[in-house]
Amino acid sequence: MSEKNAVQANILLGLGLALMIAALYLVFIYVPTEESMGDVQRIFYFHVAMAWVAFLAFFVVFVCSILYLWKRVIKWDIIARSSAELGIVFTTLVLITGPIWAKAVWGAWWTWDARLTATLVLWLTYVAYLLVRSYATEEFRGARFAAVLGIVGFIDVPIVFLAVNLWRTQHPTRLVFEGGLTSPMLLTLLVSVAAFTFLYILLVIQSISLRNMETVVRQLKDAQANPGKEQLWTI
Amino acid sequence: MDNLSYLFAAYTIVWAVIFGYMFFIHQKHRRLEREIDLLKEDMHQRQTD
Numbered sequence: 001m002s003e004k005n006a007v008q009a010n011i012l013l014g015l016g017l018a019l020m021i022a023a024l025y026l027v028f029i030y031v032p033t034e035e036s037m038g039d040v041q042r043i044f045y046f047h048v049a050m051a052w053v054a055f056l057a058f059f060v061v062f063v064c065s066i067l068y069l070w071k072r073v074i075k076w077d078i079i080a081r082s083s084a085e086l087g088i089v090f091t092t093l094v095l096i097t098g099p100i101w102a103k104a105v106w107g108a109w110w111t112w113d114a115r116l117t118a119t120l121v122l123w124l125t126y127v128a129y130l131l132v133r134s135y136a137t138e139e140f141r142g143a144r145f146a147a148v149l150g151i152v153g154f155i156d157v158p159i160v161f162l163a164v165n166l167w168r169t170q171h172p173t174r175l176v177f178e179g180g181l182t183s184p185m186l187l188t189l190l191v192s193v194a195a196f197t198f199l200y201i202l203l204v205i206q207s208i209s210l211r212n213m214e215t216v217v218r219q220l221k222d223a224q225a226n227p228g229k230e231q232l233w234t235i
Numbered sequence: 236m237d238n239l240s241y242l243f244a245a246y247t248i249v250w251a252v253i254f255g256y257m258f259f260i261h262q263k264h265r266r267l268e269r270e271i272d273l274l275k276e277d278m279h280q281r282q283t284d
Contacts, residue, residue, distance in 0.1 A: 040238040043245045050249075089256055096252075097245045104241040199253070206260050213267040220274040224281075 009205065016198035023049075023195040026188040034185075040104040047097045049192035050090045051119075053200045057087030058126065058157050060204075065150035068143060077143040078215075080150055081133055082207035084126050086200055091123045106170065115163035115171040122160055125153035 027045045034041035064080035067073070098116065099109040110116065129149045136142020159166075164173045173180070181189065 038238040040241045042242055046246070046249055089252065093249055093252055096248050100241050100245040100248075104238055203256070203260070206264070210260060210263055210267065213264070213271065217267060217270050217274065220271065220278065224274070224278060 009202075012198065012202055012205075016195065016202050019191065019195035019198055023188070023192040026184075026191050031184045031188040032182075037105055040101060043097050043101045045188050045192045046196075047094060047101065048189060049196040050097070051094045052193050053196045054087050054090040054094060054122075055157055055161070056197065057083045057090065057200060057204075058122070058154055061087065061126070061129070061150040062154035062157075065147035068147045069151075072140075074143065074215075077147065078208055078211045079204075080147065081130070082204050082211060084129050084133075084150065085207060086203055088123065088126050088130065090196075090200070091119065091126070095119060095123060111170055113170045114167040115160060115169050118156060118160040118163050122153070122156045125149070125156060129153060 023045070027042050031042070031045075033039055060083040061080045064076040064083065068076035068080065098119075102111075103109045129146050132149055133142050133146040136145065163169060164171055
């Protein structure tokens, strides 16, 4: 990493850390306890923020997959793969924190509600994306198949988002867009979203750097086996 | 479980997964760095032989 990149990474890390501390302060100290649900409602702020970051991550996969199929430049595949991995991490957390909240409020960990089911389908789709990408025997073929899955899989994102309006569901409606939040709640949610967005950016940069290193290892091994042959895939 | 226990469980899991993922990335980074150094050293050795 160059000195300039290291400084930029440290600035991002500092900003991310400050935002995360601010988000935790707002969630646990600043925002008043919601009357009907009590303290468990505080799960909402991180739950929604992580869902937003997962959508963002899958949108990045969608855009980079189109760019990969169009330009056939491996850097788009590397970014898409890194973003998909993080999308899965955050969707996993959404699928864990949601049922914890549901158990306290609904009395059940899980219902086959439209939004919950669509979110599970989204998670399974991108797990399939990573499996296709990881187990492909031929690098470029795997990248091509995964890119198609990355584009098709994104169809589920608007379905998850709109599920509460399209079907009658048990999941709370889109409170943010329907004015269901008080000002302190909205502020807490927005800071949490910003903090998780920063965390996503930081982690995706790290993940891309890892994939570049993996590529360098492959190239060096290839160069050892076939002296004279040269390939440069890193971004 | 009461309300606070659910809240505690949710936030504990969130941070455990995030830190776990960061640790995984860090470990992988170190392993790859070592592997690159070894491969470069090996290539350099071959060129000088």
